[in-house]
Amino acid sequence: MSHPAFELVRDEAIAEINSQARLYRHKKTGAEVLSLINDDENKVFGITFKTPPEDANGIAHILEHSVLCGSRKYPVKKPFVELLKGSMHTFLNAMTYPDKTAYPVASQNLKDFYNLVDVYLDAVLFPIISEDTFEQEGWHYELDSADAPLVYKGVVFNEMKGVYSSPDSVMHTQSQNALYPDTTYGKSSGGDPKVIPDLTYAQFKRFHETYYHPSNARVVFSGDDAPEKRLDILDAYFDQFDRIAVDAEVKLQPRWNAPRAVSGTYAGTIDSEKRRDGMVSVNWMLDEPDGREETLSHGMLSYLLAGNSAAPLRKKLNESGLGEGVLGGGISTYLRQPMAGVGLKGIDPSNAEKVEALILDTLRDLAETGFSDEQIDAAINMFEFNLRENNTGSTPRGMSYMFTAMGPWLHGGDPLAQLSFEEALASVKAKAKGEHFKNEIRRLFLDNPHRVTSTLEADPEQGAREAQAEVDKLAAVRAGLDNEAIQSVVARTERLKALQEAVDKPEDLAKIPTLSRDDLERDIRTIPTDESAIDAARFFYHDLATIGILYLDVGFDVTVLDSEQLPYMPLFGRALLQTGTSKEDFVSLTQRIGRTTGGVAQHRALATRSEDGQTAAWFFLSGKAVADKFGDMLDIMSDVLLDARLSNKERFRQMALEEKAGFEARLVPGGNGIVDTRIKAALTEASWVAEQMSGVSYHEFLKGLIERIDSDWASVEAVLVSIREKLFNRGAMVINLTADADLLDRAKSELGQFVGKLPGGKFERATWRQSSFAAHEGLIIPAQVNYVGKGANLKALGIQLTASASVVLRHLNTTYLWDKVRVQGGAYGGSSRFDLSSGNFSFLSYRDPNLLKTLEAYDGAAKALRAGIGEQDLTRSIIGVIGDLDRPEFADAKGYSAMWRILNGTTDAVRQQRRDEVLATSAADFEAMAAAVEAVAEKGRIVVLGGEAAITAANAERDGLLKVQKVV
Template sequence: MPYHDAFELLRDEHIAEANSQALLFRHKKTGAEVLSLVNDDENKVFGITFKTPPDDSTGVAHILEHSVLCGSRKYPVKKPFVELIKGSLNTFLNAMTFPDKTAYPVASQNLKDFYNLVDVYLDAVFFPLITEDTFRQEGWHYELEDVEAALVYKGVVFNEMKGVFSSPDAVMRDLSQRSLYPDVTYGKSSGGDPKAIPDLTYSQFKRFHEKFYHPSNTRAFFSGDDEAGERLAILDAYFSQFEAAPVDAEVELQPRFNAPRKIVATYAGTKEKGKPRHGMVQLNWMLDPPADRTEALSHGMLSYLLVGNPAAPLRKALTESGLGEGMTGGGIGSGLRQPMASFGMKGIDAADAEKVEALILSTLEEIAKTGFAPEQLEAAANTFEFSLRENNTGSFPRGMSYMFNALGTWLHGGDPIAPLAFEGSLTALKEKAAAKHFESEIRRLLLDNTHRTSVVLSADPEQGAREAAREAEILAGVRKGLDEGALRQTVADTEKLKALQETVDDPADLAKIPTLTLADLPREIRKVPMDLGTLGDVRLFYHDLPTLGILYLDFGFDLHVLDKDLLPYLPLFGRALLQTGTSKEDFVSLTQRIGRSTGGIAQHRGLSARQGSDGSAAWFFLSGKAVPDKFGEMLDIMGDVLLDARLDNKARFRQMALEEKAGFEARMVPAGNSIVDTRLKSGLTEASWIAEQLGGVSYLQFLRGLVERVDSDWAGVEAALVRIRDTLFNRGRMVINVTVDGSLWERARPEIEKFLGHLPNGDFPAADWSIDYRPRSEGLIIPAQVNYVGKGANLRQLGFELTGAANVAIKFLNTTYLWDKVRVQGGAYGGSSRFDLTSGNFSFLSYRDPNLLKTIDAYDGASKALHAPIGDNDLTRSIIGVIGDVDGYEFPDAKGYSSMWRYLTGTTDAIRQQRRDEILGTTQADFKRLAEAVDAIARHGHVVVLGGETAITSANDKRPGLLDVTRVM
């Protein structure tokens, strides 16, 4: 059947694995290609992708990705992207720069909203305004506030990438990729190297858009339950405005090396006295493009077999070697035309780099000779198959996973539909596995592959200062070359950009951005079916939902029975349950058993304030998922894990502690705003204090001490772990959460009830969690070129009782004032505020921020934006945006868990409906109430900053006593 006259239908196939009809089209006039999946997924997805291979490291593709969303021909406002964040029901809205492509995906469950998003994005990419001022704001510019001041670089991407390159792991990833592909586009930093970004000119930036952002270079994608013909009509309205044009965007193949190469470099980091392990080493291989879907699956399964779980032989060999603290490298990746394989270690003595390399190669050689055990192969095959069939992408829209799978081949002239089907390839791979396929692949892909690099990184405590001095020297040289007229012009340009950034958009232009109305929003909350009862003597939550034949099971244990000194052990205790083995099997056998018989067993903790209480909901969960034939085996495994884990396995526990410490330190820079938020709130409420002990700076300090205590006082550490198990795992304070459709529940119920009889029946009283917590202002020093600045307080303690309407005011604040002041004008990658209505905690946060005091001043001035009159359009958009957040998409397992968690925190459906009504009924008065609270934070709030020593010291010099200083790294 014809779908649209402007398009030629190339393929029409049913993909059973995606439950979709796959339609591949070519636009007759321009050659643009469109893959349209028609299915019953209400979470509709659109994405438009361009091949954008850069030929330098100026970050041009990345800066352009930011810039096209800053106003377009049809929507000539400063930030249509932000207006959509503010006033859309989107379930995904972002843009992404990759080494060879730039993608613009959106998703929504509401059809009208979905097509609104599609139209704004299409106009943005094809007809952006991309003025020189936008380039300067999002990319880079010289900033000079007066003719006597120092010249500085500013720009959102410039500071974002400074933050990226403050992470040693990011430096390793960048160097490793560039080392393998020195002659092609993959040898450039597609995100932008801060040293190279100022080399980019506006004319180069414009030419890049003119060359690559054309329908002839387009891969457009749809997935969902909307109508296929309407999709094409929307696209043709844009594509037809262009003529066909040849676009040279091919990613060339990197010529192969004749011999391995080595790169030795440094990163800006500190060194502790007497502790030489501040190095990293990684071996990297370039692979040939996979010939078909079977080979692509083979790459993924081989990576899982080698390093995909703690018991995988290469990962196990590295972590048990004693040479380092944790693994680096992602195994075998799939994101590049010529894939990349990487394995290495962090937390090593750089002098041991060759030992690590030799261990990697010798372990691969041994596996290639002796092969994988049948149990390993069976576990890997089951894990892969379960994941493919479940296709549970969490909060990530399922259609987007289809899109990126298709792009892996489609981008380079291959078949976009083949990656969506896996049955035949999976069957073929299973047959190959029995014939020593993976062992021969280790030899072919890795051992006999001379296109290999070794990258060795060492910490250099002086590097940060040298890089700052070099940047200052360059800027001083630029300034010296400017005569007085040029200096005054630079000051004028700085003032002009700031004035433009502060200019309010014309209401008539803002009104052009399509939006829903309040009448389009459902007034009632979404309810999840839940039967509350008991199973034996244990509280039961059951959710009858369609789960494709999978049982999702959560066992929850109340943490309040534990003495508070035991709480910091919990993250490692949870890992120990699954990664130390039992009295009957070592942890390798246990891991393989989990892989063979289940879709996964995992542990985690739930932590929140409770409604109407100063206390907390604090729970430990062991969760599993399995198909019907494996219910019993999953329960057996969960019983062994809970009651028989080898908590006396000192060597394994020590290595896990080292990995945990190294992992936390690696997250410090990428997740700096979350670290600050956790620390900021730790002195405000019980739940927040616990969160700091389990995942904040206090936890890092605990880990550092624990690593030493494992050697000096193992008996004490083991005793603490045993106390946790003996106290926690009892039926008296336990809950069970089950999500599965009704027919399978009747089959599983007796098996679960029988399992419960094997658990102890103690009912321990609640422990004393009296905590003398209090907020304080701190400066936490790390070796970074950017800062993460937080300020906050508990509004309830300051005398404010707000409603759900406060979230609407916060949405407005985040997408107007804070976006403008902290990101656009301040040059930070992000600035926002957060408010938890249950606890009363409020925080301002910035991300990858070149400023410190200016950002605090911006926070202190935030109430002005809330006191100012708000237009009806802004109010409506903000309400819509908050409802979109509240009604976010969830898969059945997440719906069941969320329903149970709301009950445990005291959040009843009546409270949810009340909050929804408050959101929908928000008025200007609610903005003023939040403004008064924000004023109180300006006067009484406390500050936490994670950042570089120079910035923190300078802030204290200018405002003595502002921050208590602690060196974290």
């Protein structure tokens, strides 16, 4: 297809993604455009700029935040938030990488999609990016009065304080920076909090002028929208620019002729008796991959080495007894010169050299012996299955195509080469059982001297030392200010706060494009579901197009277990798939799963049932396979359910250590979720169960369990056996199948044989004894930021709300909480959550420099809600909630969702009622929610996860408000 403003460079069909791919170059500016034409209703647009930072001041990251804070066409404070509030987007965000910044959006609604594209193009090409925005999103000095302490504020500044509070993130940053010391990859693109305050507004503006230009842009469209209109939209913007030369090349890191080592520390605690605070990672820089075949080979080699618990390198590390969990284990392809790395965390720092030696020795052994045919067959099958299924989960497929193409495209390569795979897959399969992977281990690792061994260990004084260094630095700055300068900072602080609190003009807000209520579907989207029985088990079937794949969920009711058995469930589920059986060890079992299926996995699901308030608690074993392998998959499921080797003490101990290390790694990146779970654990039974299986209580259980595995394994094994005997019962079982109709009869016959192997018996629901919690808790971790939560069960407080609450909270989250907690408070995020079925409500903040101020903001929410809402804002919030309800799902997710709604009591009638309530939201619902959050302010339960200094200071000011517990 020709277009007067664009030169058609390539036009070819890519069968693997069912797309016609057209590559264009904008004649006037040189902007490059990849237009993927397919039948995907989930339409995707993304514009990406090469943005190589020169140092660690966070400039690219801060700019990513800032361009979405108002533009020429949309001169409001937060158009991004207006879109979050009132768009039916299926994706809306922006991402900073070490060498690029990407702005992708997606929507199923064509009008909404065009709205998103227009706002994003105006944002990146014509942003306002005032000094106020720079200070708000990046950093600024804040001084509330002439005698107040000078402090740093800024959203990215505090976000990166959170990142640098995560030991895993510190390790990755240290390793990457050391591996690429002479290129942009040797800088922290997110920003180092110690360096961010060195960034000036002039540098910030110049960075945008330099890199945010069509001549430096790569654009992707994908979906079923009109291909000619895509080019019209782009040309309307690009035509306003002339071509310029942009020097954004990511230069190649010169190679070394000898390995190097780097060491560092992180803010953490030390157990003087049993040192487990160290981390070590061995990392390599690789050459640019030569086409799709090499990237596919890299991925398959990563899987063979460490891609699952039975992979030889991961297995060696786990079984070494040197650490608690594996770090990395693969080749990262998002850098021009890829980075590979693997290591261990939870080690005694004195054992770092032993871990390094173990990694290198294992690679040498594998370079000699290679991988077994079973290992290679499993890897090939898993990769081929995933490539053909093309299931990207909650990510729109078009976004996956965008980032797949972007790898080589960004650096002058062919964007289409990575989107096809048939020829590359055939070539790798032909080589796989020869010398190929043995040679690759030698080439990429053993004969590659560009290697860094990176070590970290905890420093219990580091957090306090860094906090004091910041105080001293600010004190020095303050000491250098005369009275006039101090008053200037105070005035600047007041001015910024006033701007943050100011309301946008209605006429400017009206410029943000939106849908109308008439654009919304009134009826819910239903999923075909037939219910019957197979033996004593409930059977759900969903007739959906699945390209010949059968998706199966086998569920068991967890309410048969005793209270004391619940914390074992995460490890019990892993043990089923990772301990082997009486007939095969776990390596053989893992390879068998890989050879014959698209994967078998386990998980748990919890909810409060809508109709009766009872707990729905289920354990699921899920798998997917093509028709001729479905029986093989059922045989695997039978073996793991009935014959898993629960006596495998050493493997179970390894998994317990991994679980503990995994929880500790989630503390900083997932702190708000941990707080949310802890708050609600005291409110409802289902939430209490979640705390036992995934919260701070679970972490405490793991610490004790690891000791009992060594001292009293027999009692631990007895619990595991008891769980199996109680849980796997045909009378407390559901089977959920999603597949094409022509596969059903054969599948039902095979399922009948499968169910017949499982024991029957009486099904009895246990009575759980819930543990109690302090009224308010302060959970201490070594971090520079906090996660502040407050919540209550509204039903217990006598408050009944409707589904309209979701509209009210969407407005609250995108206005009052966004402004108070994020914009003015400097936290990375602030939100509220409400579950209509349970009645649980919570306020939460993320990477928050504050504590008591944030609680004050929560307690002021009622006043904000009583201020009311305009019709335009109300409509936008309704649209946003409907967009959430109608988010697209692939066939497997649709089948699972339909089944889970039945189990938790959310019938289609209930769903329709809730949708009607959302659409009918009015001012009265805002008043009802105001009364509810007022009750939370008065009677809510507080949980804070954060640094010791912040929690201690809060207790000093609020008379010991928080009961303190050290988590790590």
